[in-house]
Structure formats: structure tokens, C-alpha cells
Amino acid sequence: MxxxxxxxxxxxxxxxxxxxxxxxxxxxxxxxxxxxxxxxxxxxxxxxxxxxxxxxxxxxxxxxxxxxxxxxxxxxxxxxxxxxxTMNKSKVNIYDIDDLGVIYEYIIKHPNFFANMKELNIGNLSAILSTIIKDKNNTSYFLESIKNCKLPPDGVIIDFNDNNFKCKGKIYWKENITQVNREFEGTKYVDNVNIPYCCIVMDCKSSQNILDYIKYIKDYINKDTYYVTKYYVKILADEKGGIKNSIQTIYDGKHPNFDELEKKFINTFFHEKKSQLWNFIKGIHFEPEKFIDRGQVPRCGIIAYGPPGTGKSSFAYRIARSLNRHIVSVDINSIKTRYDLFQIIKNPVIDSLSKETKEVVFIFDEFDLVLKKLVDKEKRRQSILFHQQTDSKIDTVSSSKEQKTESESTEISIHDILEILQGPVPIEGMIVIATTNDLDAIKEMNPAIVRPGRLTPVYFGNPTKEILNEISMFYYSQSLDLDIEGRISQPTSSIIEIALQNSNFESFKSELLEII
Structure with a gap:
């Protein structure tokens, strides 16, 4: 019992x-x-x-x-x-809410280094309840910060093996209940707030190694805040027809001053319509709301035409550098489908990161050749359709032609180019600069594509007397007294080269007179 x-x-x-x-x-x-x-x-x-x-x-x-x-x-x-x-490993507890946010952001950006997070808190319930009474004068920055934080919950352990810093360990995410004294309209009360923190444990000699790792993480994340890298991307197709990027860094450093960029890249650009072009493009980038308030979409399409050496291609580079944008040069003929083209324009991928259209200047080089290939392709397509409708002798042949036509329906057409440049839903912030040596050929193939609102024609010719004088004033602060009519026979690039090779005004003027 x-x-x-x-x-x-x-x-x-x-x-x-x-x-x-x-x-x-x-x-x-x-x-x-x-x-x-x-x-x-x-x-x-x-x-x-x-x-x-x-x-x-x-x-x-x-x-x-x-x-x-x-x-x-x-x-x-x-x-x-x-x-x-645990006794033989170093550890550091981190309570600073800003540092916690930086560590979380670093984890998100490097999923290959950290174990998957299966739980996540967006906001802090106890802090939200504590600040729900609108005593804004007494609400602390800390409470406001943790109220909106995005961190793993209490008890989550994340293993890591960081190849960048050559270290491994664990991050323990924890919470500590803390009493917060509050006062509202003369009434004092106490709130219990769950304060998040984390503990980083690493197999290293001392906690200083962990502090160095935390500093590395903060520097890495803050680099995007204080430093910037801009790229020139040439989009091509590989042997299988897939998209392949050739990438080159054009700037890597601190966020530049836009006034300095304008002096460096626009003041050294010599063109009779420089002020008009630059003010329009600058407004699209810096003041898009002015266009929107007037019922227009802030966007720009320019086709620069003229003889070689007149600055058509460098114009796109100068615009991109002045606005601190990436450059994406699109070889339309090498892109296989219209879907790929629209994705490149709307969500260009640069250095494995998706960018917005307003972060990029797009270049369509030798646009007349691009258009000619599209026109020829359209003619072939129409020919296939014609024969498909008239030739019904062999059903199998007809069937094969139908299949071919269906596959070609995904290919890029002139209509797709028109839609990108000025479709029913224009792409906000887009800047496209096309170049050509033969504008007349483009007008003959498709006059609708070359007009203000789609691709505004801008002539880049050899310099006039006024442009020569502007170059002289910029490099030597002295005016040229030249009696010439129209444009000279030499391109702008040749005049700039002479100015760079001659340190004094007289030698520059003497050599200039010899060639004009």
C-alpha cells in the first residue's frame, strides 16, 4: 500500500x-x-x-x-x-541597439556565412506598449529605436563561419527584462521592457578579436553610407545566348560633392546646347517632382548624332559621372528576348545587386545598326507569315513554320524599343542616350522613333568659333580672336588634345591656326 x-x-x-x-x-x-x-x-x-x-x-x-x-x-x-x-572561448555582449541593427544587416547580406534564421521579430511589443501613450516629450530615443527594430527573438542561436574576416563562432540573441520609470500627466508608473542584446562567442585569444570583428562589420555596412562605387557595365550575350556582363569600376570612394562633379565633367564639356541639355537632365535627377507637378514623367531620351570624335559617347559618360550614376551600355542585338531587355532597363543588375532605373544612364551605341537589324528581322518575319498563309502544299512544312513564328514572337522588335522609350507607362528617372553617325538612315527606317519625347535628336558637330573661344577661356583664360565662318574641319577631340599638349596660350593658338 x-x-x-x-x-x-x-x-x-x-x-x-x-x-x-x-x-x-x-x-x-x-x-x-x-x-x-x-x-x-x-x-x-x-x-x-x-x-x-x-x-x-x-x-x-x-x-x-x-x-x-x-x-x-x-x-x-x-x-x-x-x-x-565556454571557458576557453572569448565572448562579447552587445547592448547598443544601433550595433545590433548593423550586425543583423550584415547577417542578411551574407547568408552563406551564417546559419538560416527561422525566427524574426519585427518591432518590440513591450516597447510598443510602453510608448503607446503619446508622451512624446518623455519617450526616449532608445525606446523608439527598439520599438521599430528588426532582430531575431530571445533564444535564437546563429552559427557563423565568416570567410571575409576568417573567423567562426556563435551569436546568441537574448532579451533582458528591464524596468523603465515613466511619467505621464503627473502620474508615475513603471514599465517592463524586453531589452534585446546579443552575445558573440568566438574561439579566439581575447575579446579584442571579437571587437575587431564587430568593427569590421560596422565598417562594411557603413561603407554604403559613406562610400560609393559606380560601374560601367557592357551587357552582351554569351555563346549560348545568355546575358553576360562586362563590368568596370568608374568610381570608388566617398560620396562625391555634386558641385565638384559638375565643374569636373560638365564645365569641361563643350557644346552649343550644353546649358539647355544639362539643366533639363539635372532637373530629372535632382528635382523630379517639378515634372510630376506638371503632369509629366521625369525621363530623358537623347539621340546624339554627328561625325566621329565630336563627343557623342563621352557625353553619356559625363552625364553619368556628374549625376553619380552607373553606366549600362546595352547591345540590343545580342539580347535574345524582349523579357530580358525589359528586365535590364527596369531592374538592371550591377555587381550582383539589383538597381533602380534612376541610378543608371543607359547607352545604345551605333543605334542605326541596331535598328537596321531589327528592321531586317521584321521583314523576315513578315515573309514567313506571307508564305505560311499562301503555301499550303505540305502541312508538315507549314507546321514547322508556325512553330518558328511562335519562337520569334518572343524576340525584340522595334515596337519594344518604342515602348521602352515612351510606352503607356513611362519609366520614371530613366536617362537613355543613343548614338549614331547616320541619323537619316534611322529616320528612313522608322521616323517615329526619332522625335522629342522618345529620342530627341541632338547634333554633335565640329566646333564653331564660339566653342573654340570657350575652350580657350577654360584652359588659358584668354579669348581667341578668330575670323572664321561655320564649323572647322577638325573635331572637338583634336582641339582638346592640342590644348592639353600646350601649356601656354600662344603655342595653342599657333597650332590651332595651322589646322583650321
Whole structure:
């Protein structure tokens, strides 16, 4: 009787702990209690002897004792090893909410270095409840920060192996309940706020190594804030028809001053319509709301035409550098489908990151050749359709032609170019500069593409007397007194080269007179 009471007591205790430990519904309490009682009865030798022989009982007891011994030994060594490893590893607790945000951002940007996060808190419920009373004068920056933070919840452990910094360890995300004294309209009260923090544990000589790692993370993330890298990307197709980028860095450093960029890249650009062009393009980039307020979309399409060496291609570079944008040169003829083309324009991928259209200046070089190939392709397509409708002698041939026409329906057409430049939904912030040596050929092939609003024609010719004088004033602060009509026979690039080769005004003027 005493034994049964003892077993019942132990069963109640075990059942309560199991339900509490695993958060089970009380509905399961009776079943668990009965199961525990039956298992505990195995310890009653009289009950066991009624089920097994004496030898079986001894073997059962030995088995139970062996299993229990292994479990105790395993638990002890696991605890000891964990304690030993912790003692021999360095750790740093981080409570600064800004640093926590930086660490989280670094984890998100480098998923290959960190274990996957399966839980995430967006905001802090206790902080939200604490600041829900609108006592803005007393609401601290810290509470406002943690109210809107995005961090893993308490108890999340993230293993990491950072190849950038050559280190590995664990990040323990934790929360600490802290009392915050508040006052509202003369009434004092106390809030309990869960303050997030994390502990970084690494196998290193000292905590200084972890501090160096944290500094590296902060410098890496803040680089995007204080430093910028701009690229020139040439989009081509590989041998299988896939998109392939040739990339080159055009700027890597601190965020530049736009006034300095204008002096460097626009003041050194010599063209009779420089002010008109630059003010329009600058407005698109810096003041798009002025266009929107007037019911227009801030966008620009220019086709620069004229003889070689007059600055057509360098114009696009100067615009991109002055606006601190990337340059994406698109070889339309090498792009296989219209989907690829639209993706490149709307979401260009640069250095493995997707960019917005307003961060890029697009270049369509030798646009007359691009258009000619599209026109020829359209003629072939129309020819196939014509023969498909008239030639019905062999059904299999007709079927094969239909399949070919369907595949060609995904290819780029002139209509797609028109839609990109000025479609029903214009692309805000887009700047496209096309270049050509033969504008007349483009007008003949498709006059609708060359007009203000789509591609505004801008002539780049050899310099006039006024442009020569502007170059002289820029390099030598002296005016040229030249009696010439119209444009000279030499391109602007040749005049700039003469100016760079001559350190004084007289030698520049003398050499200039020889060539004009």
C-alpha cells in the first residue's frame, strides 16, 4: 500500500513536469499520469515477478541500471565539455541597439556565412506598449529605436563561419527584462521592457578579436553610407545566348560633392546646347517632382548624332559621372528576348545587386545598326507569315513554320524599343542616350522613333568659333580672336588634345591656326 502511494505521488509529479515542460494541454494529463503509474510499477519487484522469471528480472534491472548510467555519464560529459569550451572561448555582449541593427544587416547580406534564421521579430511589443501613450516629450530615443527594430527573438542561436574576416563562432540573441520609470500627466508608473542584446562567442585569444570583428562589420555596412562605387557595365550575350556582363569600376570612394562633379565633367564639356541639355537632365535627377507637378514623367531620351570624335559617347559618360550614376551600355542585338531587355532597363543588375532605373544612364551605341537589324528581322518575319498563309502544299512544312513564328514572337522588335522609350507607362528617372553617325538612315527606317519625347535628336558637330573661344577661356583664360565662318574641319577631340599638349596660350593658338 505504501509503495502504491509512493508510485502515485511520483506519477503525479512526473505528469505535472511533463505537461509543464512541453506545454501540453491538461486534456492529456490523465493519460500521461496512468502511463507513468504503469511504468513505475515496474519498480515493484512483486509486480514484476508476476510477469517475468527471476532471471528476466535481474536482466531487466541490469539493463535499466546500464541505460541510466550511460545517460548520467553523457549528461555530465556534455555539461563539462560545454562548460570547458565556454571557458576557453572569448565572448562579447552587445547592448547598443544601433550595433545590433548593423550586425543583423550584415547577417542578411551574407547568408552563406551564417546559419538560416527561422525566427524574426519585427518591432518590440513591450516597447510598443510602453510608448503607446503619446508622451512624446518623455519617450526616449532608445525606446523608439527598439520599438521599430528588426532582430531575431530571445533564444535564437546563429552559427557563423565568416570567410571575409576568417573567423567562426556563435551569436546568441537574448532579451533582458528591464524596468523603465515613466511619467505621464503627473502620474508615475513603471514599465517592463524586453531589452534585446546579443552575445558573440568566438574561439579566439581575447575579446579584442571579437571587437575587431564587430568593427569590421560596422565598417562594411557603413561603407554604403559613406562610400560609393559606380560601374560601367557592357551587357552582351554569351555563346549560348545568355546575358553576360562586362563590368568596370568608374568610381570608388566617398560620396562625391555634386558641385565638384559638375565643374569636373560638365564645365569641361563643350557644346552649343550644353546649358539647355544639362539643366533639363539635372532637373530629372535632382528635382523630379517639378515634372510630376506638371503632369509629366521625369525621363530623358537623347539621340546624339554627328561625325566621329565630336563627343557623342563621352557625353553619356559625363552625364553619368556628374549625376553619380552607373553606366549600362546595352547591345540590343545580342539580347535574345524582349523579357530580358525589359528586365535590364527596369531592374538592371550591377555587381550582383539589383538597381533602380534612376541610378543608371543607359547607352545604345551605333543605334542605326541596331535598328537596321531589327528592321531586317521584321521583314523576315513578315515573309514567313506571307508564305505560311499562301503555301499550303505540305502541312508538315507549314507546321514547322508556325512553330518558328511562335519562337520569334518572343524576340525584340522595334515596337519594344518604342515602348521602352515612351510606352503607356513611362519609366520614371530613366536617362537613355543613343548614338549614331547616320541619323537619316534611322529616320528612313522608322521616323517615329526619332522625335522629342522618345529620342530627341541632338547634333554633335565640329566646333564653331564660339566653342573654340570657350575652350580657350577654360584652359588659358584668354579669348581667341578668330575670323572664321561655320564649323572647322577638325573635331572637338583634336582641339582638346592640342590644348592639353600646350601649356601656354600662344603655342595653342599657333597650332590651332595651322589646322583650321
Amino acid at each position: 505504501t509503495t502504491n502511494n509512493l508510485f502515485r505521488g511520483l506519477s503525479l509529479l512526473l505528469s505535472t513536469q511533463i505537461v509543464k515542460r512541453y506545454g501540453l494541454d491538461t486534456f492529456y494529463y490523465g493519460i500521461i499520469n496512468e502511463t507513468c503509474q504503469e511504468l513505475l510499477k515496474l519498480l515493484d519487484l512483486e509486480y514484476v515477478s508476476s510477469l517475468f522469471s527471476e532471471i528476466n528480472i535481474i536482466l531487466l534491472i541490469i539493463s535499466i541500471f546500464t541505460i541510466f548510467s550511460f545517460y548520467v555519464a553523457y549528461t555530465y560529459f556534455k555539461t563539462y565539455i560545454t562548460k570547458y569550451e
